Amino acid sequence: MKTLPSLALLVVAVALGYWMLRDGVQVRPSAVAAAAASGETATATPTVSPAAAPAAAQSPPEATIPASAPTAADTPPTPPAATAATATAAAAPANNGADLLIPVQGVSRDQLQDTFTDARSQGRRHDAIDILAPAGTPVLAVADGNVEKLFDSERGGLTVYQFEPSGRYAYYYAHLQRYADGLAEKQPIRRGQVLGYVGSTGNADPGAPHLHFEVHRLGPEKQWWKGESLNPYPLLRGEQRL
16 A cells, blocks of 8 residues: 555655746756655755846956057147246346336335426426435346447436437436446346446536436437437336337
């Protein structure tokens, strides 16, 4: 009568195998046969199918390597570095005839007084601006140019006539105490260069040392002693341009 239990176990084993195959659980046939022979229930060990693995278990995608390295055309151009010459040019003061330097060191524009056309002895007109300063104060070139003439006159005392580079204008510095060392005629000079020192030579009052400064528009003959007098006051204050 043992045939019926064995047959029942075989039916159970077949049903279990069908269930395992349906749900993706694999059981070795030897285990099922052994279970049927011994009357024990076969234990199924589930094996996870690769298709059922979660996406998180998958390997991360590899970085994409560009087909070729970027070329110079793909890289934005680097702006040129500032050169020393560019920095110097940017820092240099304007020198285009529109901005004359105050010719006495330490004097500001606000300290200037307009003495142009003031009356002088013998019915003369003052064709200059007088800039008061202690004797020995450096006198500076108002612009680039050349020393056209060094002259010692009865009225002006020690004087400097400067032509600007275009030869259209002349600058006149008078009553100097002395010239700067090494100053010579036809010498090129730069804006701000020391030409001499404030004094009271010529017909100036010894008790009131000052610089007598004139601006002339030269004629076609370009003579240092001849030209049209212009008022230096608005030019030195930046209110007018040559």
